[in-house]
Amino acid sequence: MNKVITTELEITVPFYDVDAMQVAWHGHYVKYMEQARCQLLDLIDYNYYQMQASGYFWPIVDMRIKYIKPLSFKQEIIIKATVVDIDYGLRIDFVFRDKASGKKLTTAYTKQVAVNRETEEMCLLTPDILNQKIMDYQKV
Numbered sequence: 001m002n003k004v005i006t007t008e009l010e011i012t013v014p015f016y017d018v019d020a021m022q023v024a025w026h027g028h029y030v031k032y033m034e035q036a037r038c039q040l041l042d043l044i045d046y047n048y049y050q051m052q053a054s055g056y057f058w059p060i061v062d063m064r065i066k067y068i069k070p071l072s073f074k075q076e077i078i079i080k081a082t083v084v085d086i087d088y089g090l091r092i093d094f095v096f097r098d099k100a101s102g103k104k105l106t107t108a109y110t111k112q113v114a115v116n117r118e119t120e121e122m123c124l125l126t127p128d129i130l131n132q133k134i135m136d137y138q139k140v
Contacts, residue, residue: 003138005083024071036081062111089113
């Protein structure tokens with residue numbers, strides 16, 4: 001990949017995502033990552049509707065989250081999502097930072113693989129459609 005494919009999502013941690021200590025529950029990080037991933041997929045013009053229309057599902061088969069510092073109520077954060085690999089699937093790396101200080105709060109990644117909608121078989125190679133979407137984005 002030539003041109004880095006990345007996006008940043010700003011969110012403010014809402015009250016309904018925190019516990020009694022006003023710290024975001026660890027499972028909500030996955031929700032925030034999904035919001036950033038959707039924004040990234042829209043950027044390359046290959047969102048979930050387009051994935052299905054192209055004949056593939058793209059389930060997450062691997063995910064890792066490293067919690068460095070907790071997210072707290074009303075904290076403004078920036079989540080950077082970056083496509084880092086498209087060989088044998090789609091890997092997206094995430095970095096959560098405090099908006100005010102820039103301090104790193106969390107790092108994570110997800111790995112998605114293509115599954116043929118008709119056969120329900122996992123594809124061993126990344127389908128041409130994703131490669132084409134990446135090349136189209138990089139031309140702009």
